[in-house]
Amino acid sequence: MMNTFRATLLAVLAAITALVGATVAGPASALPADFTVTTQNPTVADFNNIVTFLVATPASDAAKARNVEGGESAVVVPRTVYNLGLFRAPRGSSTVTGPIVRKGNVATVNLHARSAGRPDVNMPIDFVYQGNWKLASSSMCKGVKTVGLPIYCNA
Numbered sequence: 001m002m003n004t005f006r007a008t009l010l011a012v013l014a015a016i017t018a019l020v021g022a023t024v025a026g027p028a029s030a031l032p033a034d035f036t037v038t039t040q041n042p043t044v045a046d047f048n049n050i051v052t053f054l055v056a057t058p059a060s061d062a063a064k065a066r067n068v069e070g071g072e073s074a075v076v077v078p079r080t081v082y083n084l085g086l087f088r089a090p091r092g093s094s095t096v097t098g099p100i101v102r103k104g105n106v107a108t109v110n111l112h113a114r115s116a117g118r119p120d121v122n123m124p125i126d127f128v129y130q131g132n133w134k135l136a137s138s139s140m141c142k143g144v145k146t147v148g149l150p151i152y153c154n155a
Helices: 002-020 026-030 044-056 061-065 076-084 137-147
Strands: 092-103 106-115 121-129 133-135
Touching (some): 044 106, 044 121, 061 076
Antiparallel strands (some): 106 121, 121 133
16 A cells, blocks of 8 residues: 555656756755755855755755755655745745754754745744754654645654
């Protein structure tokens, strides 16, 4: 049953990707293929770049894994969001705003995202510092639930 669901989901995502295309333009294309934020005191722009890298670039799974707390096992979320084109041009966008609230190795900012045909998303998201800043698993799961993606999330 799970293999059938997974195969169906992958087929649907492949079809949508073919329809939407994989064109990236603008600031997202300016991020390097090995992008990470390693500074101890990141800016709102740094966190915005992490989100952009995850949802608006065709970066490799390995590169995206370096920017999410769950690593390789969590890449399905940003890959799916990218493939669906939810929060990237021409269908949508995302912006991270402050203030940055720091508690140890956790930083919280606000995500504002929109996608054609869906309600806007406005929610706090967390990043954790683990050698570099990564989108927290708990925030990815909250996003999956908020957007209604058919992805299992274990956080």
